[in-house]
Amino acid sequence: AQKVTQAQTEISVVEKEDVTLDCVYETRDTTYYLFWYKQPPSGELVFLIRRNSFDEQNEISGRYSWNFQKSTSSFNFTITASQVVDSAVYFCALSEYKLVFGAGTILRVKS
């Protein structure tokens, strides 16, 4: 069965700090996809990134970076130089044949 664990329920940082959101997953499949979504206070769910299980290259997009390690079944998300606008709930998700979300991490960035 597929499962996603986001152990950090809530993180508070001060603006310009770096912050890493942890994600650990469980799956029996060798082919799967991992995702991160952002849910700002307005409530919509915004896609951030998708990785397939055969691509372990880390990815950087502006202030966002993702570290995928199959050996530890982790797909962590780092925000560099955080900003107040980064305040949101962040969800990690795993797809074998359906997308299952973790519980989410609330990120509060204070000015």
Add this chain to the structure above:
Amino acid sequence: DAGVIQSPRHEVTEMGQEVTLRCKPISGHNSLFWYRQTMMRGLELLIYFNNNVPIDDSGMPEDRFSAKMPNASFSTLKIQPSEPRDSAVYFCASSFSSGTTNTGELFFGEGSRLTVL
């Protein structure tokens, strides 16, 4: 381009009433998902359609919940009779998938906030 369209955005009803939530997926997408979000349970997948066929409805809470997808451009989620514990935000999402494996990015609607008094 229009995204996933859900209606109503907000619904307040009394216990025992029937509630119907509607979703129009993105044109060309062949997979449709209904999720429910609550503080206690987070984002739960209720049901997943591929090419209008229900593939997995194991997340549907009980017989009071039913979902249909009569064609590629429309889906409904019905609750009858509604109960206060059904209060939640219901999201519809669509994507394009090859076969029944969901590999694509899900595009979410803005959600329908349901309050059952």
